[in-house]
Amino acid sequence: MERPAFLIVNEIPPVCEIFLKILKQSECSFQTVETLSDALQLVKEKGFDVFVCIVRKDVVLTPEAEKTLEESGFLFWVWLGPLKFDSPRFDIRWPLELCRDEGRLEAIVKNFCRLAERLKRxxxxxxxxxxxxxxxxxxxxxxxxxxxxxxxxxxxxxxxxxxxxxxxxxxxxxxxxxxxxxxxxxxxxxFELPKERVNLTLLLNQVIRSLWGMADRKNIKLQTAIQQNLPEVQINVTAIKRVLFNLIMNAIKFTPQNGTIRIQARLLNKTPRSVLVQVIDSGPGIPDEHIPRIFNKYFRLEQSREQFKGSGLGLYIARTLIEAHQGRISAYNNREGGSTFYFTLPIE
Structure with a gap:
């Protein structure tokens, strides 16, 4: 495997020199540029694994710049600069004040190299x-x-x-x-998904019918409550099928024998209008402290690791696809037990 390659925007040479010294020791390749514009041009010509900004002040990331960097396939983005800069695009943000300690900075850069190597592998x-x-x-x-x-x-x-x-x-x-x-x-x-106008009721029923056999093996009842005359939605059919399969199959997996799963869909008339789809199970529920993290990549509950195989990508993919439709996806625990996963789709 080739060693990770770093692309570094260098506005602070003393800090960058320490950074480069550790990269050389770790046998990582790198290239430095002076400005973000130079970096945007370079990523169109060469491939890199990690994007690093070592800067004294905030930079302006236009939507076009973000898209270019995102499509470049970086494993992660690092920001060494003012912490008031709060771009969600940067995975790691480290204040300049702590970079003055050479020993601490060396330890940080070594960890970046280890992380990049592991993620690349x-x-x-x-x-x-x-x-x-x-x-x-x-x-x-x-x-x-x-x-x-x-x-x-x-x-x-x-x-x-x-x-x-x-x-x-x-x-x-x-x-x-x-x-x-x-x-x-x-x-x-x-995530730039081609869309078409679709009857969501028919799509829901098609997915539910195809999962009947899986539910029947555990004697689980699949119940539906779909509002009549739902308006058509502009969606990518394959993507929304994946989301539905994922949520309902998860519900079947975690619902005990002889349990019940209810699939609901209704119109939300508040502006902007949207359709709400809910998958309500009668399983053990989710620890409250984990609910904000269950849609993160690779996240799995400890009990699911022990009982079920899986990669922890399913809910991450579901979130990505729903967000690509300008919708929202989340979950909560039910008072009577079990959990509800839901998503919305805008009506265009």
Whole structure:
């Protein structure tokens, strides 16, 4: 694996010299520029892993600049400068006052190098694993398609319906693999989703029907309360299907045997108008202190680590896709037990 590459905007040479000394010792590659404009030009020509700003005063990040930097695939962004600068784009913010202690600064930069190396290794391993997953999934699709064509004998209506659901799920899994691959590569273009006007009631019912078998294995009842005559929404169908599958499958996973899951949808008339979709389970609920973090990448509750397999990416992907629709997604615990996950979609 190649060592991490740092792109550094250097406005404070004494601090930068210490930074570069540690990078050399860690065998990390780097390139320094004097201005943000120079950095924006350079990332169009070369690839880097970490973006660092060592500055005396705030910088102005225009939407165009943010987009250029975001699409460059940095593992993380570092800000060494005035702490009053409060851009959410920077993952690590460190005050200049603490940079005057050379020993402390050296320790910080060494940690940056270790973090960059670990994240880069994870990113490359994830790309390889995702690539290797495609072959068995494609083979599975081929076998199911042969069954659907009655190659091995006539299927009855019930069998045809199950085969259709398997094909639907397989196609969704292939698309999801591509989505996750793009997320690991930190590509923003995936969130520029083509949209169309869709009957949300039909979409909800389609997803719920396809998950009936999974719920039935635990004798869980899937109940619906969908407001009549919901207006059409402008959405990317594949993306919203992924969100629904993720939330409902999570609810099935955490709801005990003989439990109930309720899927609701209704119109919110407050300005701007939107549709509210809720998935209400009868599971154990979520510790209150973890609710703000459950949509973070790789976050998993301790009990879910012990009981269920998973990467901790599902809710992160759901949040990303809903936010790409200018919607909102969140969760809360119910008074009577269990939890409610909900999202909104604007009506355009």
């Amino acid at each position: 994870q990113k490359e391993m994830a790309s390889l694993l995702l690539h290797d997953l495609r072959t068995p999934l494609q083979n599975l699709n081929s076998y199911v398609e042969l069954l659907s064509q009655n190659i091995f004998g006539e299927l009855n209506k019930g069998q045809q319906k199950i085969i259709s659901n398997i094909l639907l799920q397989s196609e969704l899994a292939e698309e999801l693999l591509q989505e996750i691959t793009d997320i690991f590569r930190f590509k923003r273009r995936m």
